[in-house]
Amino acid sequence: MVQGTTSDAGKTTLVAALGRILARKGVKVAPFKPQNMALNSAVTIDGGEIGRGQAVQAQACGIAPLSDMNPILLKPCSDTGAQVIVQGKALSDMEAASFHDYKKVAMAAVLDSYQRLKLQYDFIVVEGAGSPAEINLREGDIANMGFAEAVDCPVIIIADIDKGGVFAHLVGTLALLSESEQERVIGFVINRFRGDIALLQPGLEWLEQRTGKPVLGVIPYLEKLHLEAEDALTANSLGEGDKTINIKVPVWSRISNHTDFDPLRLHPQVSFEFVGPGGSLADADLIILPGTKNTRADLDFMREQQWDRDIRRHLRYGGKLMGICGGLQMLGHWVHDDLGVEASVGSTEGLGLLDFETRMAASKTLCNVNGSLLLPGMQEAVPVCGYEIHAGVSKGAGLLRAPIQIDEVSGKRLDGCVSVDEHIIATYLHGIFQRPEALDAILQWAGVEAIQHQDYAALVEQELNRLADTVASAVDVDALTAQVARFR
Missing domain, CATH: 3.40.50.300 (P-loop containing nucleotide triphosphate hydrolases)
Structure with a gap:
């Protein structure tokens, strides 16, 4: 020991x-x-x-x-x-x-x-x-x-x-x-x-x-x-090279699975920043809303930090936005917790940027997945992998515009959402950046033209x-x- x-x-x-x-x-x-x-x-x-x-x-x-x-x-x-x-x-x-x-x-x-x-x-x-x-x-x-x-x-x-x-x-x-x-x-x-x-x-x-x-x-x-951090929030950009894209991630009060972003932090073309309380999301090319242990509480926290205003301004000026797990839930119209799964019983209004609502369930979804990713502007889908850890179940018409198809024994199912203007994508998949093909595709969607390929698994x-x-x-x-x- x-x-x-x-x-x-x-x-x-x-x-x-x-x-x-x-x-x-x-x-x-x-x-x-x-x-x-x-x-x-x-x-x-x-x-x-x-x-x-x-x-x-x-x-x-x-x-x-x-x-x-x-x-x-x-x-x-x-x-x-x-x-x-x-x-x-x-x-x-x-x-x-x-x-x-x-x-x-x-x-x-x-x-x-x-x-x-x-x-x-x-x-x-x-x-x-x-x-x-x-x-x-x-x-x-x-x-x-x-x-x-x-x-x-x-x-x-x-x-x-x-x-x-x-x-x-x-x-x-x-x-x-x-x-x-x-x-x-x-x-x-x-x-x-x-x-x-x-x-x-x-x-x-x-x-x-x-x-x-x-x-x-x-x-x-x-x-x-x-090495992926056990819990403590890790440093910002670690990769060496010419930075061609600026990515910012707000740090919620209960941020979870921030190791999702390690492939981005280590990428030679990415200037990456975790933005803490009091910080600004301005000047980003891509804002990514991360997972959270308490979606409703961190929606309130987001508004206290006025990050919702930063996000809306970012979109008005043509910026790209992505949500992962709890970040996906925040992008919908509402988050309902009828059972008090995450905290108190109640509902909290989301950002309303994607057409769905989320309701917390008593049991968690826990699974490792493989599938394919097809983003706006792509001619062919690329392999994607990841894992799901969430209590919420999201439903709504917006989820029919899904960027991911997940392979299951019974067939394929859809995951995530793409906005009508194609400037917002969301997914329940943690670890989505680990496959090099998926990482390249997301960076290209966000505006990087000539991608420097990085194999994160080989690096680990x-x-x-x-x-x-x-x-x-x-x-x-x-x-x-x-x-x-x-x-x-």
């Missing part, structure tokens, strides 16, 4: 790296995260929903993601509450205090999923959440040492030296653990080191003498490493291999696995 001194210490990346390294050695390995809190999620092959980080880790291991890899997923719907997803299926919304009381039941689900994975894989690399030293969260813990103690597994603690205070983080974290928890820590990993490691050596020796725990490796800082594989190569040179994985075996 990999635990961290803080959030963003490098747990997700180390688990992914170890998974890829072990898979290369022919080991049948799987990732596991008992409890995750994130609005970036993925659809599994068994029709469930897990954190995006575990889907990336499964890819690193060379396997398809399963619901058991992240049995408890919390998707925040307010500052104090979250939707609780158990073994891939939404259970209910809970306030933090209620979930604390629910942890015993949640632990049973965690152990059930873990035992199933143990029967299928030779090695499981487990990721903790946040820090194991959060005193207020230790009672009934299922995410860190509570899980490690329950299944009797060894623990690595990772810390980020780039932020400073790495020795205090490691020593302090270890000191706040119980005696039995300290005993199961088999060593430390220091992440994101820059410079001459010889200058760090006195500190490493001191740390080992002070704690009696070995430093298992020091991972160098990897410039511009790209390249980055996973780069990460694995770097970690393999910094950490003796054979010695580490031998140490894990001795722990048993």
